[in-house]
Amino acid sequence: MQQITKSLVQQVIRPRTQESHKGNFGRVLTIGGNQNFGGAIIMSASAAVYSGAGLVTCATAPQNFVSLHARLPEAMVVDYQDEKKLAELIPQMDVIVIGPGLGTDATALAVLKFVFAQVRPQQNLIIDGSAITLVAQEKLALPQAQIIFTPHQMEWQRLSGIPVTQQTPTKNQAIQQKLAATVIVKSHRTEIYLPDSTIMWQNPVGSAAMATGGMGDCLTGILAGFLAQFSADRAQTILAAVYTHSAISDQLAQKQYVTLPTQIIAALPKYMAEMAS
Amino acid sequence: MQQITKSLVQQVIRPRTQESHKGNFGRVLTIGGNQNFGGAIIMSASAAVYSGAGLVTCATAPQNFVSLHARLPEAMVVDYQDEKKLAELIPQMDVIVIGPGLGTDATALAVLKFVFAQVRPQQNLIIDGSAITLVAQEKLALPQAQIIFTPHQMEWQRLSGIPVTQQTPTKNQAIQQKLAATVIVKSHRTEIYLPDSTIMWQNPVGSAAMATGGMGDCLTGILAGFLAQFSADRAQTILAAVYTHSAISDQLAQKQYVTLPTQIIAALPKYMAEMAS
């Protein structure tokens, strides 16, 4: 296992070229948030905005439009069951996140299947939370796309078939290679398995101050924001996002017992400026 | 009467074991908030999240979903009249709070009775505000559970039958022993009566800067968060929560005339870090 380093993060988060506009920093679509789990997709979209994605749209249940805008007027909203609008939006995207707060009911499955049918091979597709559970339960065929799974250990058990207690790097990698996707297994020391590479990566930062609801939703947005805007090697960009998420918590945890996802989101612009300077 | 000490708090709020995840810090369900009193349950849920509960769900009137998410995307929401979903959720919980902003109408009574029927013996059940009034008015039989009542003096009069002016420690304890529950009688110097103990406790901190609406709702969330996550003796955990609530106000009151519940909530992570270090 190789450790992600701060120096790698500094290579990814580079000062922005001055001759640029929001179109240069990518388009992100975050999909999720049913009527019970709306906060999850609000946090995912917020993390994408605060990490610097050029344009962020949030596809969610209409009940979540108002709370999202009350927190994040920078994002646009669309009904996640409006297939006509989604079909127009998806081809314009650089990164699609699906899963935070999506749930596992028939609506969720229909949205997931529709996205799988629409996504394009060159697009980044981050599959998180209940979307992972649905892929496993329904044995969905994965679409042609640049897929990143972000399971916690129990979700990884569902997807990989490996019981939590037997999730060794070697076993994890074997399944990940079959999936032909990036897999980020979240835990105390998150592990990252990349396609086209035999090197396995571990995140050396983060602490139990992050053990609180919504932390994974926040990570999906940082991953999306980083993939949308950075020109570094894709693998490095993913690793830098994982590290950044935890490193910000570590900074906050110097003065906080628990570090909430919304606090990490708010701290993104400052941390990223430190890395870029 | 024994005084709660800061040193007791420091024994309860311990640094988190690094090898942990949100599942280790418990699940909390806060139930309340009708169409008129939604703010109460928002504050209860917020205090649970900011004190470090692993996962928090808020069961409330659907009219409160948006305002809750606008303030607290970290929590999940569910309609408090959706008995099917509540019946699924309740068994998963470590702590249940019922009462903040619940009201005393037929809907409130139905929700309360349903929760009493579903709660399990090992679960913590915090009964607050209008739920206390309902228990007294309707002479409800208490369920088998680890019950904590958090009445102010008038609510305690309703529940205990002891007029406010006659609420002496001895009389209070006599009724509390019959209830076989923890009783926290809130006042200028809050008193705590614990089951399986003859020691009566008093909270030595706090001030009149706390005499403002919603303060008790905030306490329920801190109690829930503490009980959900800490491995200390249950009695000590309860005492530490009461002290923490007031001690934060005391810190803020050095520069504030009144300390609002939402300000105490925001200050939880920092105060708890000071105690744990």
Add this chain to the structure above:
Amino acid sequence: MQQITKSLVQQVIRPRTQESHKGNFGRVLTIGGNQNFGGAIIMSASAAVYSGAGLVTCATAPQNFVSLHARLPEAMVVDYQDEKKLAELIPQMDVIVIGPGLGTDATALAVLKFVFAQVRPQQNLIIDGSAITLVAQEKLALPQAQIIFTPHQMEWQRLSGIPVTQQTPTKNQAIQQKLAATVIVKSHRTEIYLPDSTIMWQNPVGSAAMATGGMGDCLTGILAGFLAQFSADRAQTILAAVYTHSAISDQLAQKQYVTLPTQIIAALPKYMAEMAS
């Protein structure tokens, strides 16, 4: 004209008696906010909470419930057309504010008339904004209550019949005495006319940084909060509220070009602590 002094404010804002609870700091009901002007009553209620009122309820159009709770979970809400609930609530109140964002249509008039019919002689009734216009237009008889009018100069013209350019202290006072109410004529140097006194008061603080929408709504909440909680002479309490509103703006204006009502509200607890110490 006598100038309000900081020393008078310091006599009103006294340290709270420790043996007290929220019931000692009064109950406030703010009534207003139609579907277009909801922000006004949100600010009035917020100022009442942040200035330390014990319990605050906001009667408004139901469309404003969510935005109010998203900003201010400390307050309770009630439909301002629900006469049954208003009739229950009004007798419990120490201070009633009516007018911010109320509008002047038939609904507004009906709400105003209902409140005038329900208010009791000993209660403080702050009549602001469109409620002043309605009183003037509809030539409404004033109820028996401790009435405070808070007109700006044009509203005062409507109520008093004195054109803005002719509003001299002597003329203002003559009409105010007929109204047998406190009148606060808001302007660059706000003037206060008190019943049972021939002394006219002027507010020496404040600046053009306050010349922005919603500033008067904010004042109504501070007046309400002060009258609800302070035991000083009623006239002094009113004067202290007017001064406090402007003095906070002056502090903020050292670093701000404009000082928004929501910023003044947020600064209330700190300013009041300075005065009380």
Add this chain to the structure above:
Amino acid sequence: MQQITKSLVQQVIRPRTQESHKGNFGRVLTIGGNQNFGGAIIMSASAAVYSGAGLVTCATAPQNFVSLHARLPEAMVVDYQDEKKLAELIPQMDVIVIGPGLGTDATALAVLKFVFAQVRPQQNLIIDGSAITLVAQEKLALPQAQIIFTPHQMEWQRLSGIPVTQQTPTKNQAIQQKLAATVIVKSHRTEIYLPDSTIMWQNPVGSAAMATGGMGDCLTGILAGFLAQFSADRAQTILAAVYTHSAISDQLAQKQYVTLPTQIIAALPKYMAEMAS
């Protein structure tokens, strides 16, 4: 191309005359925000309020009322399809913004046409975003008003017919002169073309930290706030608004990788105080 200077900004943002009230600082109406793009008009209205406009009303889809008030109780709201109310409001306005989040569907077109029919010759009319696209697509005749277009380069291509790669100052000015309007072409170095002047202006400040969604919406509100309140030459006022928007970002970007529109809005009162002192 002449560069806007900080000294010009300091000449525009002058200390406020003390003998003034909110009526002296103008009335602004921001129109936009359909059910998908509500955040845009929230940011426009917020920037108008925080830059010091006397009174701000936001005409938008009713779905956005709650999120707007949750963020900005200082503004009033009106349904942008309520032609009766709009017809009453428009004549009272000093500045009208139309376009942020308006969309390009039939509703948007109807709103735009109605505003074009109602606006008066002496009023400032800022045409932004999708309203520019609609003007170009539908070849709408411009109304008699003090028009300011705020296109980004692609919108300018639509309006002017000049492909982005061929947008030279000389060509831009030729079309702008035909439009007889102010044109602000937003880019890395925003260019301003003024009517009644052959001098072309360039904004020397700002950076790629501004390359994020909603930045243009924010600019419309600052333009509106400045035009509503400042007595300087109209051309200078426009130039000062463009500079201020970017200069605030430059201050924030010393510590932030990306500077979000809502952060720039929050910083307006402080920056403007620095300029005025």
